[in-house]
Amino acid sequence: MKFSVVIVNYNVKHFLEQCLLSVAKAIEGIDAEVFVVDNNSVDGSVEMVRLKFPWVKCIANKVNLGFSGANNQAIKVSKGEYVLLLNPDTVVEEDTFSKCIAFMDNHAEAGGLGVHMIDGKGNFLPESKRGLPSPAVAFYKVTGL
16 A cells, blocks of 8 residues: 545534545545544534545544544554545645655655645645744744744
8 A cells, every 4th residue: 555644524524525525536546545533523524424435444433532643543554655644624636646655755765745735715825834843943933033
């Protein structure tokens, strides 16, 4: 298995559906698996995933494990060489995954990868570019320098 996608969901059924539609197109031709870990949603998310996306591995938690706990649940059982943690309010372009996999395959020294994110209007989202945490970075952020 080349690629595992993990999506943690909590009561965002409509966003999740759009996300999964885009993921379905983006994994075409890729040996991939997709997990949705639902943190005890009450909006029908689990039913929607099971009905409309039967190829998705759906983990329906009876309690909200939080973002990290739910991600770890799927990561533990994932089989992909690469694992993507994807928010359910994300829509990916059709070639996003193939480009990311190609980059990682060609850069063995890379331990992780972030992507250039844009909003619905095509504007750059600054949260897609963050510095490495260090005392110096924290100092500059806190002091505003």
